[in-house]
Amino acid sequence: MEVDIIVVGGGHAGCEAALAAARLNHKTLLITGNIKNIADMPCNPSVGGPAKGILVREIDALGGEMGINTDKSHLQLKMLNTKKGPAVWALRAQADKITYPKEMLKTLNSTKNLEIKEAIVDDLLVKDNKVYGVKLENGEEIKAKAVILTTGTYLKADILVGAERTPGGPHGEKEAKNLSDNLRKLGLTIQRLKTGTPQRLKKSSIDFSVLEREDGDNILRTFSFDTKPMYKIEDQVPCYLTYTNENTHKIIMDNLEKSSMYGGYVRGVGPRYCPSIEDKVVRFKDKERHQLFLEPESLYYDDIYLQGFSTSMPHDIQEQMVHSLKGLEHAEIVKYAYAIEYDAIDPLEVKPSLENKKIENLFTAGQINGTSGYEEAAAQGLMAGINASLKLDNKDPLILKRNEAYIGVLIDDLVTKGTKEPYRMLTSRAEYRLLLRNDNADIRLREYGHQIGLIDDMRYARFKQKLKDIDDLTTYLKETKVTINDKELFEKLNTSPTLDSVSLAELLKRPEVKINNLRELEKIPDKYSDEVLEQVEISIKYAGYIGKEEREAEKLKKMESIKIPDDINYQEIPNLASEGRQKLDQIKPMTLGQASRISGVNPSDIAVLSVYLKRLS
């Protein structure tokens, strides 16, 4: 058998990678251990949230699937941070764990050039540092021009509960036993990571009447720029809140050494931002309570996900812990919490295109690169699918810059700084947050999506129309003046009148004036959509700050435009500090900008390097 591109793994990264590759006209084979687990959500039943929600919007803008698929399958949708500025608004959905994978599988099955195969991959076929296929557990070889590894938590996975260590992936699936050892043999650096997931509880055993309820928004929204809302506001399923208490903390402290983590049974490194409940109790001793969320997993089965309670305690202690919580006194645990350890590669060995530095035509995406989260995985999967395709077509890779997309920040962080714990996307990782908004992901990225070929002409035309509308409305607001004679208007807007005539755009700059007020007062032509209005309002209201960030981004662009040749010999450059020299040699940054972000490379190294590069050119 021979194909163009093999994708190993059917999780969120694998699905995006396979879809992108196939849609870009490459014969693609998706190999997964179990078709039933395609696009599975083994952890929390949600998509999006701060920064992550913006990743999903960016995936959609480029022509990926996650946004559309979430729109088809969620139980509740919410815009977070609406009390804050638009730069940090973010959509979050409670996804249905049955519908989401089902819809994704449907899409995969109906995509041309794409085939799915159930198998476990044991090894890569590599010759002269170039991959040409994979070898399956049963010895079968499948040839391909490029291979994308999206193995998730399955590489040498171990499930940890208390002192017990059982080889295997989530849902008792078989782990990929040999692949990571074989990757090591091929010269890749392997690291061990850890993550965890909390209990699932039987819905009917929970007393919701004593818990705080959290509903979805009462405004219809979508993740995708192209879909219409497919749900009813009143059909959304609520979440609930509960808290730990003194008793819970006592149970945890009394049994601390029984957990895998504190008992010393864990070798992998877990994420700081996603601590287990025992970690939280130990590290924040003064805190009287910790907040927990009860989230529905699906309309089709009864499980409730207990977010914030992830633990590696043995089952009997978990029972005590859960029963100490308000509303959960009689809760039945359907699935116990567990920690999982798995192998990942060192992302410093990956190029910004997600191609491996040591093995040509080998791409990696998702948890194998050291990230955590469905959205982070999907974003990388999409980029790996795109860049593998571009590589086979002899085209330059698509590398998004830090001022263009959270995807750019994510990948640049990984390949420049590396990671020693599962990497999660956070807004604070982005230095140009005000440019990388939820609302403007299409304006930032759709052009790329169209150029590459993932955004078809129809979707592109709709986007162009939106741009035109934004332009027209902006001009209209700038040109339409009101004077002190429009006394009533000023009164209704609750803003002070001016002596000179003032444009609507200038009025809109005032904090108290909202574009919706202008619309209500019939100052805005009807033809413009809500999202056009929103876009125009943000760009007018925040023009000062957006301008500041754009000027900052210009400096970055300058540094990014200084390319470092592939064959540079850092040993030859005098005056580099030895740590800087070693780091530069290891990471081989593509631009001076990337070099400046490597930890251990200090400003004077960059000065020395920039002088050297100037002399070269």
Added chain:
Amino acid sequence: MSDTIASIATSLGVGAISIIRVSGNDAIKIVNKIFKGKDLERVPSHTIHYGHIVYEGEIIDEVLVTIMKAPKTYTMEDVVEINCHGGISSTNKVLEILFLNGCRSAEAGEFTKRAFLNGRIDLMQAEAVADLIGSETEKERKIAINGLEGNSSKLIKKLRQKLIDIISNIEVNIDYPEYEDIYEVTKSDLEKEIKEIKVSLENIIKESENGKIIKDGIKTVIVGRPNVGKSSLLNRLLDSNKAIVTDIPGTTRDIVEGSILISGIKLNIIDTAGIRETTDKVEQIGVSKSIEALQDADLVLLLLNNNEPLTQEDLDLINKTEDKNTIIVINKNDLEEKIDISNLESSNIIYINTIEEDGINNLKEKIKDMFNLEKFETSNYNYITNTRQLSKIKECLKITLDIEQGLKDNLDLDILEIDLKNIWNTLGLVIGESYEEELLDELFSKFCVGK
């Protein structure tokens, strides 16, 4: 890896001993070649050795040589210091011989640049070293040393810590909005915080401007129409103090006629060509220079003649110096009073004549009062004396004003936080913890040779 550089580290002509500093991989080897005494390549680090510099069989100088091996040296490279005893000409000769044996002449500031590049000192300390080189008076030295020990760095680091505390809290609020029990930063928190930061920045600037006076001296311009006694006053001031009469070449476009010390503070007196309308071409150039000098003067001494009524020229000068720190000096008080000063509003009027000591002393007292020079004695010089750093701090102060305006305009916290980060970054630039390419070039071009 690095070539070996050498230069004279002490001021030429000052004191009997001059030190030549040599730094680089071959420093010890090269000096050993021209040294007669112990084998310097075999002596332990940080030891001093007596011997002679010999060239072509001839003893050039009697010297003490200090051997300091990497990395515990100023540049973190091998460093040799040669204490020469024979005066300027033999010191120069020794340097020349070093060049003949493989050393290269150090560029301006290159020792400090290497110290910085090798990670020995941070940017702020590097700039303080530059200031140290130029320091003349005792107070300048104190400021320079405080800077070197990282006191200003410490102050800035403290401010940055304060900023990062609130920034990280705001970011947690953004990334984890669903956690109701994480403290949510409010606008009034920010208002309070920014007020404090503003005060700190303002203090740094104020103290630093005093620091600038300590370091650069008070730029003083004497103006007055011709023959009113400018030269006499100048000479009187200089004479009375056995002043450091020096040119300061290249530092300003002005010709500094001389400097005197008042309470340890340097008064740099600028020569002016006399300000008046003129058609003479040569004089015109002089006049426009005078006006320039007047514009950035810290102190103007406006000289009037007691023995003559005010002329139009005098009135013009009074107008031109209205917004400056001006002392009106009425000369020739030993002659009959014909001047009418009832219309002058200034409280800073001093009568002098160039024969008696009293008037000059009064003038000096007045200057002391005006600049509060006594207070300078007791201050802690923990502040920024470098123009580049100071302008960054001023930039930060401006951003705090933006934030205050933003709070008034009811802007969102996450937007205002962008400004906070900006201050944090800018302060980082001051202590060299962020990167800006042009910074280093600018910085290192300012250094004199040696420490």
